[in-house]
Amino acid sequence: xxxxxxxRQKLRQVIFGLLLLENLLLLGGxxxxxxxxxxxxxxxxxxxxxxxxxxxxxxxIVLSNLSLQxxxxxxxxxxxxxxxxxGVAAPDVNKLRxxxxxxxxxxxxxxxxxxxxxxxxxxxxxxxxxxxxxFIAQNLPLPLFVxxxxxxxxxxxxxxxxxxxxxxxxxxxKNVYMVLDMSFPSEDTLDNWLKGxxxxxxxxxxxxxxxxxxxxxxxxxxxxxxxxxxNRDNPDKNEVMLALFDHTKQYSQDDQAVSFIALSxxxxxxxxxxxxxxxxxxxxxxxTTGNPELADFMEKMRSQAEQLMAFVNNIxxxxxxxxxxxxxxxxxxDWPTVLKKAVADLSLRAKVRGITLHCRIAAxxxxxxxxxxxxxxxxxxxVDNAIKYSGGSRTIEIESKLNKEGLVETTVxxxxxxxxxxxxxxxxxxxxxxxxxxAQIGGTGLGLYLSKAIxxxxxxxxxxxxxxxxxxxxxxxxxxxxxxxxxxxxxxNQEITxxxxxxxxxxxxxxx
Numbered sequence: 001x002x003x004x005x006x007x008r009q010k011l012r013q014v015i016f017g018l019l020l021l022e023n024l025l026l027l028g029g030x031x032x033x034x035x036x037x038x039x040x041x042x043x044x045x046x047x048x049x050x051x052x053x054x055x056x057x058x059x060x061i062v063l064s065n066l067s068l069q070x071x072x073x074x075x076x077x078x079x080x081x082x083x084x085x086x087g088v089a090a091p092d093v094n095k096l097r098x099x100x101x102x103x104x105x106x107x108x109x110x111x112x113x114x115x116x117x118x119x120x121x122x123x124x125x126x127x128x129x130x131x132x133x134x135f136i137a138q139n140l141p142l143p144l145f146v147x148x149x150x151x152x153x154x155x156x157x158x159x160x161x162x163x164x165x166x167x168x169x170x171x172x173x174k175n176v177y178m179v180l181d182m183s184f185p186s187e188d189t190l191d192n193w194l195k196g197x198x199x200x201x202x203x204x205x206x207x208x209x210x211x212x213x214x215x216x217x218x219x220x221x222x223x224x225x226x227x228x229x230x231n232r233d234n235p236d237k238n239e240v241m242l243a244l245f246d247h248t249k250q251y252s253q254d255d256q257a258v259s260f261i262a263l264s265x266x267x268x269x270x271x272x273x274x275x276x277x278x279x280x281x282x283x284x285x286x287x288t289t290g291n292p293e294l295a296d297f298m299e300k301m302r303s304q305a306e307q308l309m310a311f312v313n314n315i316x317x318x319x320x321x322x323x324x325x326x327x328x329x330x331x332x333x334d335w336p337t338v339l340k341k342a343v344a345d346l347s348l349r350a351k352v353r354g355i356t357l358h359c360r361i362a363a364x365x366x367x368x369x370x371x372x373x374x375x376x377x378x379x380x381x382x383v384d385n386a387i388k389y390s391g392g393s394r395t396i397e398i399e400s401k402l403n404k405e406g407l408v409e410t411t412v413x414x415x416x417x418x419x420x421x422x423x424x425x426x427x428x429x430x431x432x433x434x435x436x437x438x439a440q441i442g443g444t445g446l447g448l449y450l451s452k453a454i455x456x457x458x459x460x461x462x463x464x465x466x467x468x469x470x471x472x473x474x475x476x477x478x479x480x481x482x483x484x485x486x487x488x489x490x491x492x493n494q495e496i497t498x499x500x501x502x503x504x505x506x507x508x509x510x511x512x
Contacts, residue, residue, distance in 0.1 A: 070099035223251035328371035362401040381447035391416035411475040419466035
């Protein structure tokens with residue numbers, strides 16, 4: 001017999017017994033009253049009626065309590081396993097007077113259902129937290145890497161494996177810097193960004209353009225844009241996500257363009273050198289004739305020849321920077337002498353444009369560690385830019401002094417067109433030029449890129465301040481030579497040789 005039938009039978013027996021007892025008492029009172037029609041009998045009938053009413057109330061209470069006991073036990077069992085309720089004890093079925101077997105069976109079923117539901121929820125949670133099971137991540141048409149708090153790769157999709165030529169099994173569990181040998185065009189690298197956001201942000205996003213990936217085992221090098229997302233204390237341990245957007249073809253074409261132009265302009269050096277020699281000879285001859293008009297022509301010709309030579313040198317040196325072939329030999333130099341010589345060489349170019357160069361140099365500047373040829377090129381590029389963007393202004397201020405950090409700081413200030421804040425972040429990017437005056441003002445977009453690489457290789461920094469319509473100030477710092485003596489002692493050499501590579505390695509384990 002099932003438990004429901006047992007409960008139904010038990011309730012029927014209880015109800016039948018209570019109603020039978022009540023009816024017997026009423027019949028007994030009625031019978032006695034019919035036999036004795038006296039005053040006492042009336043009192044007995046009233047008493048029997050009151051007794052019947054009391055029995056009815058009692059029956060109601062007993063029946064309701066008994067019939068609701070199983071439901072109450074089930075309700076308590078549901079609350080006991082409910083995640084929203086706290087501290088509700090499990091029901092004690094041994095206290096049930098009726099339906100004990102039925103309630104025990106139902107509670108057992110409830111617990112079983114709850115256990116199955118919990119297992120399913122846990123499996124779903126584990127599946128959702130396991131990004132390797134995520135359909136979108138696996139099939140994303142972009143290389144995707146996910147790292148934990150220690151920068152260990154915990155997931156890489158198949159596209160990532162194909163992109164860098166390493167199997168997924170060899171990627172997972174490795175430190176990201178062991179498998180992604182990335183170089184960035186500035187000091188703003190992924191490694192530096194992560195160090196910053198981990199110390200002060202709960203979540204953050206970052207992006208980089210023109211990142212270079214050096215891939216091993218003859219796999220082709222890659223160029224891409226990089227996007228990163230950081231989420232501290234992620235419950236699934238997915239703390240950092242990296243997505244790579246391939247632009248190898250586009251960026252490689254830019255590099256090939258520089259190489260092609262460098263190859264082309266290299267052939268100009270010999271005839272240009274001869275041309276400058278002939279100009280100097282002709283200038284000497286004209287000086288003897290005393291013809292001011294011819295002297296002016298030759299002066300302008302020499303200015304243009306020097307500008308063309310500077311252009312050739314820029315192109316060739318940018319190609320060397322990109323190929324990591326431009327080596328700088330730093331030696332002690334008297335900065336006032338070097339700066340005055342460079343400004344004097346540039347004064348003719350400024351004079352042709354009707355511009356005067358004012359040079360102020362603080363007294364007692366320390367000797368600096370410089371590569372004379374390359375630092376001359378930095379000054380040339382900054383002053384040349386100031387000349388080109390002076391507009392109607394006729395003055396350029398050049399100043400050199402010792403700054404608060406003990407570095408020799410040199411600034412070049414013009415009072416011309418100025419620079420819009422929207423393009424300031426791109427000023428030191430290769431080939432970048434302001435589209436608003438590109439047609440009116442000549443240039444290659446390589447001078448500042450090269451200058452920054454050279455100054456960085458010297459151990460200094462190159463910066464800019466500008467306000468549109470009010471002019472610009474470009475400045476750079478150089479290390480006093482005394483600060484480089486430790487490096488000299490460590491290397492055991494008489495000179496310091498550095499690479500002016502424009503690409504910054506992402507992590508110390510890849511730095512040379």
